[in-house]
Amino acid sequence: MRAAVLNAGRVLVRDDVEEPVPGPGQVLVEVAACGICGSDLHFAQHGAEMQALGRTMEGVPRNGTELDLDRDVYLGHEFSARVLEAGPDTTALPAGTLVTAFPVLPRPDGSVDAIVYSNTVKGGYGERMVLAAPLVLEVPNGLPAHHAALTEPMAVGLHAVVRSDIRAGQRAVVVGCGPVGLAVIAALAVRGVESIVATDFSSARRKLAATMGATEVVDPREETVWHRAGAATPLVVFEAVGVPGVLDDILRCAPARSRVVVVGVCMGADTVHPYFGISKELSVDFVLGYTPEEFAASLRSIAEGEIDVSPLVTGRVGLDRLAWAFDALADPEEHCKIVVEP
Amino acid sequence: MRAAVLNAGRVLVRDDVEEPVPGPGQVLVEVAACGICGSDLHFAQHGAEMQALGRTMEGVPRNGTELDLDRDVYLGHEFSARVLEAGPDTTALPAGTLVTAFPVLPRPDGSVDAIVYSNTVKGGYGERMVLAAPLVLEVPNGLPAHHAALTEPMAVGLHAVVRSDIRAGQRAVVVGCGPVGLAVIAALAVRGVESIVATDFSSARRKLAATMGATEVVDPREETVWHRAGAATPLVVFEAVGVPGVLDDILRCAPARSRVVVVGVCMGADTVHPYFGISKELSVDFVLGYTPEEFAASLRSIAEGEIDVSPLVTGRVGLDRLAWAFDALADPEEHCKIVVEP
Numbered sequence: 228m229r230a231a232v233l234n235a236g237r238v239l240v241r242d243d244v245e246e247p248v249p250g251p252g253q254v255l256v257e258v259a260a261c262g263i264c265g266s267d268l269h270f271a272q273h274g275a276e277m278q279a280l281g282r283t284m285e286g287v288p289r290n291g292t293e294l295d296l297d298r299d300v301y302l303g304h305e306f307s308a309r310v311l312e313a314g315p316d317t318t319a320l321p322a323g324t325l326v327t328a329f330p331v332l333p334r335p336d337g338s339v340d341a342i343v344y345s346n347t348v349k350g351g352y353g354e355r356m357v358l359a360a361p362l363v364l365e366v367p368n369g370l371p372a373h374h375a376a377l378t379e380p381m382a383v384g385l386h387a388v389v390r391s392d393i394r395a396g397q398r399a400v401v402v403g404c405g406p407v408g409l410a411v412i413a414a415l416a417v418r419g420v421e422s423i424v425a426t427d428f429s430s431a432r433r434k435l436a437a438t439m440g441a442t443e444v445v446d447p448r449e450e451t452v453w454h455r456a457g458a459a460t461p462l463v464v465f466e467a468v469g470v471p472g473v474l475d476d477i478l479r480c481a482p483a484r485s486r487v488v489v490v491g492v493c494m495g496a497d498t499v500h501p502y503f504g505i506s507k508e509l510s511v512d513f514v515l516g517y518t519p520e521e522f523a524a525s526l527r528s529i530a531e532g533e534i535d536v537s538p539l540v541t542g543r544v545g546l547d548r549l550a551w552a553f554d555a556l557a558d559p560e561e562h563c564k565i566v567v568e569p
Numbered sequence: 570m571r572a573a574v575l576n577a578g579r580v581l582v583r584d585d586v587e588e589p590v591p592g593p594g595q596v597l598v599e600v601a602a603c604g605i606c607g608s609d610l611h612f613a614q615h616g617a618e619m620q621a622l623g624r625t626m627e628g629v630p631r632n633g634t635e636l637d638l639d640r641d642v643y644l645g646h647e648f649s650a651r652v653l654e655a656g657p658d659t660t661a662l663p664a665g666t667l668v669t670a671f672p673v674l675p676r677p678d679g680s681v682d683a684i685v686y687s688n689t690v691k692g693g694y695g696e697r698m699v700l701a702a703p704l705v706l707e708v709p710n711g712l713p714a715h716h717a718a719l720t721e722p723m724a725v726g727l728h729a730v731v732r733s734d735i736r737a738g739q740r741a742v743v744v745g746c747g748p749v750g751l752a753v754i755a756a757l758a759v760r761g762v763e764s765i766v767a768t769d770f771s772s773a774r775r776k777l778a779a780t781m782g783a784t785e786v787v788d789p790r791e792e793t794v795w796h797r798a799g800a801a802t803p804l805v806v807f808e809a810v811g812v813p814g815v816l817d818d819i820l821r822c823a824p825a826r827s828r829v830v831v832v833g834v835c836m837g838a839d840t841v842h843p844y845f846g847i848s849k850e851l852s853v854d855f856v857l858g859y860t861p862e863e864f865a866a867s868l869r870s871i872a873e874g875e876i877d878v879s880p881l882v883t884g885r886v887g888l889d890r891l892a893w894a895f896d897a898l899a900d901p902e903e904h905c906k907i908v909v910e911p
Contacts (some may be wrong), residue, residue, distance in 0.1 A: 280844055286800050286824040287849055390850075450773065458628050474843065482628040492844040501835040502622055504855030507629055508732075511853040513846030 229569065230353025231343075231549040232299035236271055238550040240302040241299065245367045247349050252333070253357045259325060259372035260528060260543075261351025261567045262305035263404060265469075267490065268553055270302070270344055273494055275376030280494070295346055303351030303567070304330040304343045307366060307375035308358070317360050325366040327378050327400035328358040329522045351376075352549060354569050364523060368530040373543055375526070380564070382525035384410025386517035387490040388418055393463045398463045400456050400476060401425040401441065404432040406539065406564050407490055408467030409439050413534045416440025426452040438538045453480040463483045469493045476510075478503040487511045539564045571911065572695025573891040574641035575686075577614055580892040583641065588690050591656030592673035594675070599753050601667060602885075603909045604647030604722060607747060607811075608834065610725045610895055612686055615836055622836070623641030632863070637688055645693030645823075645909070646672040646685045649708060649717035650700070650864065658711045661701050667708040669720045670700040694891060696911050706865060712873040715885055717868070717907045719878040722906070724867035727753025728859035729832040730760055735805045742798050742806045743767040746774040748881065748906050749832055750809030755876045757781025768794040771901035780880050793820040803827045811835045816853075819843035829853045881906045890910060 230244040249255040270277065274296050282383045294300060307327045313319035320326060330342035330350075340348045342356070342500035366375040388411060394401060399415050401408050404427035414422050414437065423443035427433050433444040447453045456462055461484035462479055469491030478485055478499060487509060490543065517525070528534045544552050552565040572586040591597040597856050610621065637643060647668045672684035672692075682690045684698070691698045708717040721757040730753060735741060741757050743750050746769035746807035754900065757765050767783035769775050775786040787794045798804055803826035806819055813832030817894060819829055820841060829851060846853070859867070870876045884907035886894050 277844070278627055279844060281848070283821060284845055284848060285795060285822045286827070288800075364643075453627060458630075469843075479625060480627045485628070489843055489847060492847055495842075496840050497843055498838050500622060500837075501811075501831055501855065502619070502837075503626055504853075505831060505834055505857050506623070506626060507855075508624055508857050509855050511846075511855075513843065513849075513851050513853075515847050515850050 228354040229546060230301065230349065231546050233271055233302055234299050235297050236274065238271065238548070238553055240546050244353060244373055247355055247357045249312065249357045249539045250358050251315045253314040253410060254310035254360050254363055255311040255314070255357050256326065256354060257306045258351050258353060258569045259309055260376040261303040262376045262550055263381065263565050263567065263569070264305055267302050268556060269492070269494060271553060275468055277494055293516065294344060295351060298326070299346050301350045301353065302343070303350060303353070305376050305379040306351030306500050307372045311355065313360065319328050319360055320363065325375060326363045326370055327366060327375050327526060327530055328362045329519045330365060331362070332357065332359055332380065344484065352546065352567060352569065362470060363521065364526055366435050366526065366530065370530045373540055373568065374529060375537050376566055377525040377564065378522065378529060380406050381410045381413060381529060381534060381536065382517035383407055383490065384520045385414040385521045385525050386489070387411050387465060387488050387514045388414040389516045389521060390512055391488045392467070393418065393420055395419040395421060398422040398460065398462050399424070400452050400462050401436070402452065402464065402466055402473065403427060403468035403491055404429070404436040405467065405559065408465065409435055409539060411465045411490060412436055412439045413440050414561065417528055417533050423451055424456045429556055431560045431564070435538055435563060440534055458482045463488065465490055467491045470496045471495055475499045478509060481507065483507040485509055489513045506548055523535060542566070542569055545569070563567070570696040572691065575613055575644055577639050578616065580613065580895055582888050582891070584647055586695060587841035589697055589699045589755065591654065591659070591699045592656045592717055593658040593909050594659055596659065596661045596702050596705055597653040597656070597699050598650035598668065598697060599653050599697055600693050600911045601649045601651055602718040603645040603911070604718045605894055605898060605907050605909065606647055606722065606748070607752050609644050610681045610898060611834070611836060613895060619836055634909060636686060640688050642787065643690060643692045643695065644685070645695070647718050647721040649714045649742050650695030650698065653697065655702065662705065662707055667714055667717060668705045669708060669717050669868060670704045670706060671861045672721065673704070674699070674701055677783060683845055694909060694911065696890065702726050705859065706868055708868065708872065709794065715910065716871060716878050717883055718872060718908055719881060719906065720864065720868040723747050723755060723871060723876060723878065724859035724864045725749055727756040727867050729753050729807060729830050729856045729861050730756040731863060732854055732856045733805050733807070733828060733830045735760065737760055737761040740764040740798055740802065740804050742794050742804050743778070744794065744806065744808055744815065745769060745833055746771070746778040747901065750807065750910045751769060751777055751881060752886070752906070753807045753809055753832060754778055754781045754783050759870055762864070766798045770840060774905070775904045776878055778904060793822065800824045805830065807832055809833045813837055813839045817841045820851060823849065825849040827851055831855045851872045885910055887911070
């Protein structure tokens with residue numbers, strides 16, 4: 228089949244990728260749409276460093292497979308797809324049903340492969356892939372495939388907001404209005420948070436922030452978000468930039484007793500001054516991913532119109548333009564989320 | 570009166586320090602004992618940098634006074650004292666009563682001065698000082714003055730444990746067994762935490778850790794605390810070292826979903842990898858000080874024998890040996906807490 232792969236950091240389109248075959252408990256699907264995630268771009272550029280850093284880390288189980296970056300790597304975890312057929316002894320939704328799924332694939336031994344970067348598990352940047360039957364969710368209400376594909380990134384925002392434990396009366400600050408920051412804003416609005424102050428250098432992104440539910444947007448060249456949000460009461464601050472220096476700036480500026488939720492993935496080393504955190508008794512929660520329940524809730528929010536994701540989709544391309552899209556996403560004025568339709 | 574001061578980073582003993590005079594709402598006391606805090610040592614060495622860093626920080630009210638490090642600076646915030654006399658229109662405990670107090674002094678304008686480093690507010694490294702009458706607590710049960718002086722450092726440990734929200738069934742790891750780490754261990758034991766794994770390079774400190782309630786002590790040259798505590802379940806980790814690199818090492822090694830409480834004050838810049846925190850969804854709580862209620866609870870715990878602070882006091886000296894004591898505290902094998910008795 229046809230699929231885009233990453234090989235030694237370059238995006239290539241292959242016509243001869245081995246067809247995925249659904250095993251027991253799996254469903255073969257035809258990919259309808261797959262969003263490009265910032266982490267895909269980052270992985271393309273810094274995959275080797277990410278792997279090296281991951282190797283030094285303890286306290287997490289290893290799943291036993293190391294990725295070979297010089298072989299083809301399959302990507303694409305923000306997908307929607309149509310059911311083709313169930314694997315042996317497996318019940319699936321009728322063929323043609325539009326679905327999405329929590330992107331992991333259990334192995335026969337009980338461990339799981341994430342559908343994110345893999346030499347073996349195919350992702351959404353190809354014509355077909357297999358999903359775990361129990362994780363497949365039907366896309367309701369006639370939601371278009373290229374909107375259903377945003378279930379995953381919106382779940383990331385929902386998870387960050389759930390972990391922040393923010394209450395409606397607290398004031399939220401969102402630093403960075405890329406897809407992650409925008410997903411956080413949408414989830415804050417759904418939760419009923421009345422004051423959502425967002426900041427980004429890009430005017431297009433600030434406009435999107437307001438569309439998604441930010442109650443105030445701040446151009447950091449004109450005013451700091453801290454000045455706007457006020458220093459009197461603790462804030463719940465979402466770090467959705469993931470670039471070195473941002474976390475320390477938040478620690479330096481946030482009001483005492485604020486809670487900082489780090490949802491932007493800064494992959495490299497970062498310098499912070501614990502003195503700022505200690506002096507103001509700040510707390511920092513690092514968050515990642517989402518639960519299956521949050522994933523399902525995200526799909527419901529989009530399908531029921533609580534969250535309108537249509538403004539986020541700034542491009543729809545075929546597989547052959549994936550490499551172009553990876554580059555195009557560097558410009559926040561032009562693009563937010565580009566969806567690939569294989 | 571006689572008092573030790575810090576001047577341009579050096580400890581000097583002056584015989585001609587102006588007598589403190591209690592104003593309305595204040596009580597004049599004679600200092601009985603005052604512990605030397607690690608932050609005093611740090612301030613002596615790095616006071617200028619601390620002030621510079623503090624000046625860059627936002628989100629906290631400024632109290633309007635900048636310390637002049639080239640003038641005499643009064644220190645000493647871990648004190649016990651005997652009541653001498655009340656200020657005008659003020660009721661105080663009978664003269665001679667042994668007391669301690671939450672170390673702040675309200676100003677007439679409603680703001681407060683911390684009794685910690687000041688060009689004007691005298692601390693416990695002198696013969697006499699004034700306290701705020703409403704904050705004065707009588708030392709009960711005949712507790713000796715040099716033990717009552719440890720109310721403050723033990724309150725720091727209690728506050729960290731309260732903020733950690735640890736439950737008895739969770740596993741605690743204490744990295745660093747200086748006075749702060751030992752105070753954390755004591756508070757964990759009082760809270761009924763059944764598994765307290767402590768680590769320190771110093772064998773004397775490890776012995777003290779076991780005395781104060783650690784259920785296991787680990788020499789980091791022989792085994793990592795992570796290996797001992799296990800990677801299977803989230804830990805509550807107390808960072809009580811405050812040296813660059815320690816926080817990142819904890820982020821790298823702690824099991825997924827662990828909570829890190831930073832109670833050691835790393836004053837300089839520190840390098841961390843947010844990737845570790847994100848990959849494992851760690852949370853980091855920076856904590857400082859204690860509430861008046863925690864201060865009172867700390868005094869009660871010591872006076873009622875819940876916490877035996879006597880093993881912590883490794884030296885008792887007069888004012889003239891304060892400079893010597895500042896140096897002596899650099900050796901963790903010899904000393905833990907030296908108490909000055911002016």
